[in-house]
Amino acid sequence: MNSKAFFEIAKSEGIEQSQISIVKLRRFGFSIFHTEIDSYTISETQSVSAIGVYNGKLGSCRAESDTKEAFRFLAKGIKETSAVIEKEEEASIFEGSPKYHKKNVYDPSVLSVSAEDKIALAKRLEAKLLAADERISEVADVRYQEIDISKEFSNSFGLRLKEKGCYFFLFAEIVAKNGDETKTSYGVEIGSDLAKFDEDLFVKKVAERATEKFSGEPCESGKYPTVLDRTVFAELLAFFLDACSAEEIQRHSSFLVDKLGERVASSKLTVYEKPLEKNIFFTYFDDEGVATQNKTVLKHGVLQTYFHNRETAKKAGVEPTGNGAWTGSRFDVSFANVVVKPGKKSFDDMILPIKDGVYITELAGLGTGMNIRSGDFSCQAEGFRIRDGKVAEPLNLITLSGNLLKMFRSIKEVDDRNKLMSSSINCPDVYVSSMNIGGK
Amino acid sequence: MLSKSLAIKVLNEALATGGDYAEIYVEKTVSSSILLENGVVESSAKPQLFGVGIRILNGVRSVYGYTSDVSAKSLLQLAHQLAASYSEERKITVASIAKQRVKAVNKVDDPCIDTPFSEKIALLKEASEIIRSVDPRLVRIQTIFMDTYRDIEIYNAEGETGKLFVTNEQRGRLVLVAVAAEGNDIQSYFSGPGRADGWHYFKNELNWRRIARETGEKAIMMLSAKECPSGRFPVVITNGWGGVLFHEACGHPLEASSTAKGLSVFSNSIGKQIASPIVSAYDDGSLPNEWGSNNIDTEGVPCQKNQLIKDGICVGFMVDRLNGRRINMAPNGTSRRQNYQFEPTSRMSNTYIAAGKDNPEDIIKDTKLGIYVTNFGGGSVDPVTGEFNFSASEAYIIRDGKVCEPVKGCTLIGKGSEVLMNIDRVGNDLCLGQGNCGAASGLIPVNVGQPTIRLKEITVGGRGGKLE
Numbered sequence: 001m002n003s004k005a006f007f008e009i010a011k012s013e014g015i016e017q018s019q020i021s022i023v024k025l026r027r028f029g030f031s032i033f034h035t036e037i038d039s040y041t042i043s044e045t046q047s048v049s050a051i052g053v054y055n056g057k058l059g060s061c062r063a064e065s066d067t068k069e070a071f072r073f074l075a076k077g078i079k080e081t082s083a084v085i086e087k088e089e090e091a092s093i094f095e096g097s098p099k100y101h102k103k104n105v106y107d108p109s110v111l112s113v114s115a116e117d118k119i120a121l122a123k124r125l126e127a128k129l130l131a132a133d134e135r136i137s138e139v140a141d142v143r144y145q146e147i148d149i150s151k152e153f154s155n156s157f158g159l160r161l162k163e164k165g166c167y168f169f170l171f172a173e174i175v176a177k178n179g180d181e182t183k184t185s186y187g188v189e190i191g192s193d194l195a196k197f198d199e200d201l202f203v204k205k206v207a208e209r210a211t212e213k214f215s216g217e218p219c220e221s222g223k224y225p226t227v228l229d230r231t232v233f234a235e236l237l238a239f240f241l242d243a244c245s246a247e248e249i250q251r252h253s254s255f256l257v258d259k260l261g262e263r264v265a266s267s268k269l270t271v272y273e274k275p276l277e278k279n280i281f282f283t284y285f286d287d288e289g290v291a292t293q294n295k296t297v298l299k300h301g302v303l304q305t306y307f308h309n310r311e312t313a314k315k316a317g318v319e320p321t322g323n324g325a326w327t328g329s330r331f332d333v334s335f336a337n338v339v340v341k342p343g344k345k346s347f348d349d350m351i352l353p354i355k356d357g358v359y360i361t362e363l364a365g366l367g368t369g370m371n372i373r374s375g376d377f378s379c380q381a382e383g384f385r386i387r388d389g390k391v392a393e394p395l396n397l398i399t400l401s402g403n404l405l406k407m408f409r410s411i412k413e414v415d416d417r418n419k420l421m422s423s424s425i426n427c428p429d430v431y432v433s434s435m436n437i438g439g440k
Numbered sequence: 441m442l443s444k445s446l447a448i449k450v451l452n453e454a455l456a457t458g459g460d461y462a463e464i465y466v467e468k469t470v471s472s473s474i475l476l477e478n479g480v481v482e483s484s485a486k487p488q489l490f491g492v493g494i495r496i497l498n499g500v501r502s503v504y505g506y507t508s509d510v511s512a513k514s515l516l517q518l519a520h521q522l523a524a525s526y527s528e529e530r531k532i533t534v535a536s537i538a539k540q541r542v543k544a545v546n547k548v549d550d551p552c553i554d555t556p557f558s559e560k561i562a563l564l565k566e567a568s569e570i571i572r573s574v575d576p577r578l579v580r581i582q583t584i585f586m587d588t589y590r591d592i593e594i595y596n597a598e599g600e601t602g603k604l605f606v607t608n609e610q611r612g613r614l615v616l617v618a619v620a621a622e623g624n625d626i627q628s629y630f631s632g633p634g635r636a637d638g639w640h641y642f643k644n645e646l647n648w649r650r651i652a653r654e655t656g657e658k659a660i661m662m663l664s665a666k667e668c669p670s671g672r673f674p675v676v677i678t679n680g681w682g683g684v685l686f687h688e689a690c691g692h693p694l695e696a697s698s699t700a701k702g703l704s705v706f707s708n709s710i711g712k713q714i715a716s717p718i719v720s721a722y723d724d725g726s727l728p729n730e731w732g733s734n735n736i737d738t739e740g741v742p743c744q745k746n747q748l749i750k751d752g753i754c755v756g757f758m759v760d761r762l763n764g765r766r767i768n769m770a771p772n773g774t775s776r777r778q779n780y781q782f783e784p785t786s787r788m789s790n791t792y793i794a795a796g797k798d799n800p801e802d803i804i805k806d807t808k809l810g811i812y813v814t815n816f817g818g819g820s821v822d823p824v825t826g827e828f829n830f831s832a833s834e835a836y837i838i839r840d841g842k843v844c845e846p847v848k849g850c851t852l853i854g855k856g857s858e859v860l861m862n863i864d865r866v867g868n869d870l871c872l873g874q875g876n877c878g879a880a881s882g883l884i885p886v887n888v889g890q891p892t893i894r895l896k897e898i899t900v901g902g903r904g905g906k907l908e
Contacts, residue, residue, distance in 0.1 A: 033701060040503040040525050041783060042518070045491065047508070062487035064508035077486050084474065084557045086481040140703050140824065175703065175824050182705070184824045218899065221670045221906075251477070252579040253619050255626060329473055329485035365829035368818035369851050373619060373626045378668070378851040378901050380820075380829035397827060399670065399851050399901020438670035438851075438901030 006071040007156045010052055013075040015059075017093035018052035019155035019289065020074075021326075022066060028115070029145035032122045038141075049326065050074040051093070057082040058091035060329060081329075094310060096159040097291035105282040106164040107192040110146050118144055118194070122170075125199060129174050132207035135214075138175040140184070145169045159289055167192045167280040169422070172202070176210040185210035190422045192280050209361075212384075216396030218439030219385060225357035226400070226435035227350070227386065230417060232360050234425040237271070237338065239370050239377070240404050244297060244305075245333045246312035248373075255375040255405050256303065265301040265408035269430075270341040272296050273307075275322065281337045281424040285322070288331060292322035297338075301409075307333040340427035343414040350415040350431050357386040358437055360400055375404035381437075399438035407432055441466045442492070444537045444604065446512050447595040450494065451534045451602055453519035458528025459496035461761070462519075463596040465738060466492050466510070467780045472553055473586040474560050479568040481561055493780040494519055498526050500766050504783040537595060537602045545726050545735045545743055550638035552587035552612035560585045563614075563643060567652040571618050574656030577663065579626075580619035581656075585642070587612040590779075594740045605740040611636045611731065611885060613874070616652055618659035627662035627848070629815075629833075631655045634874040634885065637729040658815070658834060661846055668835060668850030668902025674810035675852060676803055676838060676865075676894045681816050681873030683888035686721060686793050688819040688828040689856035690714075691888075694723075694748050694756075695774075696763035696786040697880060698823040705826035705857055709754040715860035717752040718796055725773055725789030731874040732789035732887040736773070739784060743773040748791075749860075760786040778882025785881045792889030796866025800892035803865045805841040807894065809907060812836045812843055813852070818875065826856035837907070850902040859898060867892035 003020050010018040023046070030040040048070060051060045061077025063070045085091075122142045129139045146168040153161040173186040187206035189197055228236070248254040256264060275283050275292035284292055288310055296304045308316065309324035309331045325334035343350070351359070360383040369379035378401035385392040413431040420426040447464055454462035469489040475482055492515060493506040503525045505518045552560075564583040571581045587610070594605040613634030620627050631651050635641055642648065677685060690706075698704035706714060715721070725743030727733050734743050739761050748756050759767070760775035763786055776787040804812060812835060819830025831851045837844045854862075872889035900907075 037501060037525070039783060040501075040522075042505040042521055043507060043781065044514075044518075045506070045508040045781065058483075060485055060487075062485075062489075064488075064490050073488070080557075081484040081486055084481050084484050084561060138703060140701070182825050184822055221901075251619075252621055253626065253628075255624070328487060329475065330483035364822070364827070365818075365820045365831060365851060365853075368816075368820070369829070369831035371628070371833075371849065373628050376849045376903075378831060378849050378903070380827070380851060380853045380901075397853055397855070397899060399829075399853055399899065401670070401849060401851070401901050401903045403903075436670065436901070436903045438853075438899060440672065 003154045009071045010075045015052040015054050017156050019093050020050045022152045023047045024150045026148040031143040032126050052078040053091045054079050054082040056090050057085035093155050094289045095157045100284050100291045101276050102284050108166045109193050110168045128203045132203050133211050135176045135178050136174050137177040140173040143171040161285045178214045183210045183213040188422050213394050216394035218398050220440050221438045223434045224437050225354045226432045227359040228430050229361045230427050230429045232363050233430050234421050234427050244307050246306040246308045253373045259303050263301045264303045266411035267300040268414050269301050271298040272339045273335050274337045274339050277337045286324040287326040288324035290320045290322045309333050336424050338425045342416045342418045342428045345415050347415045350413045352389040354386045359384045359386050401436040441593050448534050450515045450519045451597045453516050454496045455532045457523040457526040459498045461497040461598045463495045466593040469590040471588045476564045476583045478581050479565050491780040502762050506780050534597045534602045535600050537604050539604045542607050542735050545733050546636040546729050548610050548638045551589050551610045552639045553589040555639040570652040571656035575660045577620050577622050578618050579621045582617040584615040607735045616655045618656045620659040620663050622663050629655050629659035634731045636733050665846040665848040667904035668847040669904040669907035670902045672897050672899050673907050675898050676812045678814040679869045679892045680871040683890035684816050684830050687888040688821040689859050691788045691791045692821045693823040696757045696759040699757050700763035700766035704823045713752045714754045715749050715752045716863045718866050720794040721749040722747050723791045727790050730790045730887050731885050737775040738777050739775040741771050741773040746772050758786040776884050782882040788886050790887035795868050795870040795891045798865050798867045800867040800869050803894050807838045810838045812838050829853045853899050862896045863893050864896045865894035
């Protein structure tokens with residue numbers, strides 16, 4: 001059904017302005033266990049999300065189909081949900097940005113690889129992982145998933161925007177045993193072209209990550225110079241960027257309140273948000289239909305901008321930044337394609353001055369151990385001791401605790417090992433002058 | 441939602457290539473939520489979810505598919521595509537469907553979804569006002585009510601006569617968040633009582649006014665809390681939400697989704713001692729109207745009380761149909777999923793350590809130096825190694841048997857196998873707390889629970905230096 005039909009129905013119901021987003025999602029996935037297909041999933045879903053202004057208030061509704069009956073249901077839902085809103089601000093739907101930077105990033109090459117070939121790849125990975133080291137006792141999971149997504153956005157002002165994406169996600173987890181000790185590790189690969197996937201490198205890294213952990217012990221509790229692996233830093237950076245939400249700032253719920261233009265991180269840290277970068281995270285319009293833009297978030301540690309949707313931008317007297325994100329009931333903000341400017345030193349050179357420190361390679365429980373409002377966090381960690389400038393013995397069952405603002409200000413160095421991760425953050429490893437480690 | 445004749449056609453299409461079990465899960469869910477910021481209604485939503493999941497088992501192989509297009513053509517096509525994964529002779533032809541009796545665990549006469557927004561708003565406004573009146577340093581108050589109503593049909597067949605189960609799930613949850621600020625310090629506190637019950641419970645039985653006041657008071661108290669010390673020392677864990685420790689450390693590794701493949705730290709533990717002899721534990725999805733309860737699981741098996749640990753000995757797992765085949769154990773009503781977009785697997789429902797004999801005050805009185813943890817953010821576990829963590833959002837120092845100053849920001853970590861053996865006191869004050877658990881089959885509502893317990897020693901991570 002044409003979305004125009006929705007706008008006609010909405011108008012006839014007295015909904016002055018409206019927008020509709022139709023997302024079609026096709027998934028295919030499977031997992032391998034003990035050389036057999038363990039699970040196999042296919043799906044095709046559609047989600048139709050409508051937002052409208054009724055009597056000056058914003059309402060919304062969601063359904064699966066785009067029939068006239070569904071459109072009437074959506075219009076009714078908009079009226080019902082908007083009727084109770086008490087916010088004083090007059091709601092509106094965005095008419096459209098003057099310019100959109102549309103690029104073709106749709107690469108469906110993965111769809112042309114047969115299911116048999118993908119299954120064969122996963123089985124090969126399982127065999128290679130098992131053979132990579134005699135201590136690897138199990139390949140707990142090799143999981144493949146691909147997503148083919150299309151999004152159509154339109155509004156009652158005649159704006160029509162379309163976006164398509166196609167990518168795969170590959171995950172493997174292994175178990176390694178040495179006497180009574182059991183260790184696990186996993187690897188994740190995300191991309192759009194399976195031909196570019198380096199199986200052997202993937203296997204090598206996953207295998208090493210597990211076997212390096214043997215004989216890991218906690219260290220003495222205390223403060224240590226701490227190097228955070230880029231995967232770990234990406235997790236912490238995501239929370240830091242959450243605190244850049246103008247929504248949280250305006251509600252006094254972020255440790256970055258009143259920090260615009262101030263140094264909130266080490267001068268070594270420059271962070272960009274590049275939604276227009278050509279990769280699988282590319283997006284040229286946000287959930288309000290605002291054109292996205294590349295921007296500098298931290299320049300040599302100085303906070304350049306908050307992330308705005310239209311409402312927060314209006315309150316702050318600035319332009320929307322193209323970060324509007326629909327939560328299902330209201331607009332919040334989100335970010336995509338974050339890039340941290342790499343440093344010049346190699347990892348080895350960066351850790352050379354550290355006489356006695358720790359190198360954290362994995363975190364667990366950060367989601368619940370993070371107080372996003374104060375920036376205080378404490379979670380489970382593992383990694384290695386750094387002794388005399390070199391990575392030394394493994395550390396297991398330790399905790400990493402800190403405060404994001406203090407930690408970001410204490411970054412002494414960033415190295416040159418940038419990598420784009422599945423969280424859409426591309427960052428290097430960082431060296432923090434001192435962090436709290438809990439152990440013995 | 442689906443006609444019996446169509447269900448038979450879809451099941452037969454699914455079973456055409458040698459599957460020995462086929463299942464159709466039909467779901468129509470309406471959710472509702474309303475959010476107030478500082479007493480002002482800022483957003484409301486009432487989305488709908490409607491779709492079908494089809495699963496075919498053949499021995500210990502499983503194929504699953506789902507679609508939001510519930511037309512006959514789409515369902516037959518999906519069944520056909522899934523069946524293409526197998527290439528054996530047909531074993532089963534379904535000729536009829538027999539509707540099964542479903543005993544109601546959660547009897548609800550007044551589903552929250554039918555309660556007008558205006559009534560919910562009135563309660564949320566009063567709750568917001570109660571929190572606001574606690575202290576002017578409360579800069580942000582969120583009061584939220586969310587509820588879901590889900591109609592479910594499950595058709596399954598492993599013989600000529602298929603089965604139809606018709607059930608529904610309905611839940612409501614009140615969420616209160618208070619944010620306190622003073623200078624550069626910002627602290628917050630969260631309360632989220634939930635239940636598979638109707639509006640009368642939230643309005644009349646739940647003491648939400650007390651909960652609202654405490655939410656505000658706790659947020660203010662956290663402003664003066666010191667950093668939690670780190671190291672290894674005794675920890676007393678409060679009843680109710682404290683059960684998140686057991687949920688992570690032991691619950692997940694006892695799900696057949698972990699144990700069946702021999703991957704869990706507790707895989708071969710039936711009959712073995714895995715906990716201190718004073719510990720017994722259950723998973724019980726049949727507690728009437730509790731947050732994690734259901735009438736039946738998502739495979740049609742009645743929810744029931746399953747003992748997991750008896751006097752420290754492992755006596756059972758949570759078993760779903762597929763993993764039950766792997767370990768030759770019968771499914772016990774624990775197969776769960778977030779919605780039709782997830783393949784089901786064994787999950788927890790209301791999981792708790794049974795009440796012991798100790799008076800909780802005595803447990804604290806008998807602790808010379810340690811911490812008393814009274815609220816939690818949640819946690820996670822690696823079921824293979826048993827290494828787990830959970831974060832405490834509210835805790836106090838215990839000195840000479842007395843609860844002293846509050847501390848914040850600490851994480852407790854350990855190995856499930858060790859921590860369960862380290863429980864040296866179990867109180868008599870069992871209660872449950874509500875949370876949402878995320879794992880392979882999605883995010884589902886679960887109760888965690890326990891009486892007050894004490895761990896002889898556990899690793900605590902915080903920024904407050906040594907415990908003194």
